[in-house]
Amino acid sequence: MSSPQNPAPQPFPDPSRDGPRRVALIGSTGSIGTQGLDVIAGARDSDGGPRFTVAALAGGSNVDLLARQAVEHRAEAVGAAGASPEALAAAVAAAAEAAGTPDYRPELLTGPDAAATVAGWASADVVLNGITGSIGLAPTLAALRAGHVLALANKESLIVGGALVKDAAAPGQIVPVDSEHSALAQALRSGDPDEVSRLIVTASGGPFRGRTRAELADVTPAQALAHPTWDMGRVVTTNSATLVNKALEVIEAHLLFDIPLERIEPVVHPQSIVHSMVEFVDGSVIAQASPPDMRLPIALGLAWPRRVPGAAAACDFSRAAEWTFEPLDHSTFGAIELAKRAAAASATHMAVYNAANEEAVEAFHAGRIGFLQIVDTVAEIVEAYDAGATVGDELTVASVLAAEDWARNRAHERWGLL
Numbered sequence: 348m349s350s351p352q353n354p355a356p357q358p359f360p361d362p363s364r365d366g367p368r369r370v371a372l373i374g375s376t377g378s379i380g381t382q383g384l385d386v387i388a389g390a391r392d393s394d395g396g397p398r399f400t401v402a403a404l405a406g407g408s409n410v411d412l413l414a415r416q417a418v419e420h421r422a423e424a425v426g427a428a429g430a431s432p433e434a435l436a437a438a439v440a441a442a443a444e445a446a447g448t449p450d451y452r453p454e455l456l457t458g459p460d461a462a463a464t465v466a467g468w469a470s471a472d473v474v475l476n477g478i479t480g481s482i483g484l485a486p487t488l489a490a491l492r493a494g495h496v497l498a499l500a501n502k503e504s505l506i507v508g509g510a511l512v513k514d515a516a517a518p519g520q521i522v523p524v525d526s527e528h529s530a531l532a533q534a535l536r537s538g539d540p541d542e543v544s545r546l547i548v549t550a551s552g553g554p555f556r557g558r559t560r561a562e563l564a565d566v567t568p569a570q571a572l573a574h575p576t577w578d579m580g581r582v583v584t585t586n587s588a589t590l591v592n593k594a595l596e597v598i599e600a601h602l603l604f605d606i607p608l609e610r611i612e613p614v615v616h617p618q619s620i621v622h623s624m625v626e627f628v629d630g631s632v633i634a635q636a637s638p639p640d641m642r643l644p645i646a647l648g649l650a651w652p653r654r655v656p657g658a659a660a661a662c663d664f665s666r667a668a669e670w671t672f673e674p675l676d677h678s679t680f681g682a683i684e685l686a687k688r689a690a691a692a693s694a695t696h697m698a699v700y701n702a703a704n705e706e707a708v709e710a711f712h713a714g715r716i717g718f719l720q721i722v723d724t725v726a727e728i729v730e731a732y733d734a735g736a737t738v739g740d741e742l743t744v745a746s747v748l749a750a751e752d753w754a755r756n757r758a759h760e761r762w763g764l765l
């Protein structure tokens with residue numbers, strides 16, 4: 348995973364650098380972002396000093412929260428993709444005034460490149476990419492090209508970028524934050540790559556586990572957002588309900604760990620305590636277990652390869668508990684098998700899959716389509732896609748963006764929006 352274009356230092360972060368790790372946080376106002384800031388605020392080094400500090404923050408349109416975060420953490424730069432320069436400046440000035448620090452003057456960035464500029468911020472050591480959607484691709488590439496460690500929650504950027512992202516990364520430069528992939532990375536420390544026989548990716552099964560296809564026809568957005576174990580943003584929660592999240596995660600595991608798709612097996616584990624497992628060639632299975640709390644993989648992502656004491660609570664074995672596992676119902680939830688076919692079809696098929704899904708999730712929440720039409724639409728668009736004829740066979744940022752545009756337009760045409 349290295350390329351001549353990427354002169355990033357190794358290992359990551361530079362061990363000769365003293366002091367706290369400086370974090371650039373993309374998507375700071377969201378679920379991952381706010382938990383990331385909790386971790387940063389709470390983690391101490393052995394002398395009681397801060398283990399992490401904030402270098403720069405980026406968000407979308409929630410400028411009031413973003414401004415308060417920037418003031419609290421004394422960010423050097425603040426980026427807001429969805430705000431005007433005047434709105435961001437006013438929010439930061441108001442937050443600084445309210446905090447009694449009116450002289451605080453960070454660099455302000457707005458517009459579509461704001462997040463990527465923050466991701467490449469020179470004084471950062473580690474970038475936590477907690478943006479939602481494939482819009483996270485540019486910040487992911489910017490962080491890698493700047494030579495920062497990338498603590499990656501934004502799975503979509505890896506999935507749509509595929510080899511583009513892998514080739515931009517030096518060995519060890521990407522540290523997974525997604526709970527399953529953090530678990531796999533931890534379990535993989537137990538053996539050599541050639542001793543791995545399978546990756547077992549756990550799935551909660553979502554709020555509709557056990558239902559038939561007919562029973563899913565009329566489910567509402569509110570029901571789809573009632574995740575049984577995790578409190579997350581709207582898109583990833585909806586993706587958990589359709590099992591698209593697990594589909595993306597199987598491809599994510601393949602890209603991160605170079606294990607063939609046929610040796611990556613999703614399994615339903617409704618309690619979300621075992622976050623994933625590695626099976627080794629001698630029949631041993633190593634699992635990572637902890638109560639569902641993203642602060643653990645976020646802290647490990649920021650501090651990798653070290654652990655952050657007290658990052659999250661451990662399992663309480665003084666109480667009776669059940670950890671159960673069951674096979675996934677692929678006939679009702681076809682998203683995973685569809686993704687495997689797409690990933691095998693061409694380098695840009697997963698960009699089409701993800702973009703069609705992002706549009707379908709929006710349409711579902713806008714009341715334009717039903718729950719079952721989310722994956723049905725993705726399937727129809729993926730199956731109609733001819734990579735060679737549409738964007739060509741070369742994988743570039745331009746071909747990924749063109750494939751995405753094609754898929755989004757197809758979805759909009761289908762719903763009469765074009």
Ligand SMILES: NC(=O)C1=CN([C@@H]2O[C@H](COP(=O)(O)OP(=O)(O)OC[C@H]3O[C@@H](n4cnc5c(N)ncnc54)[C@H](OP(=O)(O)O)[C@@H]3O)[C@@H](O)[C@H]2O)C=CC1
Pocket residue numbers: 373374375376377378379380405406407408409410427428429462476477478479480482500501502503524525526577578579580581582583641
């Ligand atoms: N939440 C979780 O527990 C987990 C999440 N993940 C992954 O992490 C990612 C984030 O998920 P989650 O935190 O739940 O999502 P949220 O919807 O809670 O947060 C998304 C964040 O992205 C920001 N954002 C949107 N557009 C832009 C943009 N153009 N530039 C900069 N920031 C932008 C939003 O800003 P604003 O609100 O200001 O508009 C918000 O801060 C997803 O890829 C998800 O799959 C993975 C595992 C667990």
Ligand SMILES: CC(=O)[C@@H](O)[C@H](O)COP(=O)(O)O
Pocket residue numbers: 525526527549550551552553577583586587588592593641
């Ligand atoms: C916390 C996390 O990593 C999510 O991606 C989670 O995995 C979603 O739960 P599902 O297993 O229901 O998709």
Ligand SMILES: [Mn+2]
Pocket residue numbers: 525526527596
């Ligand atoms: Mn996950």
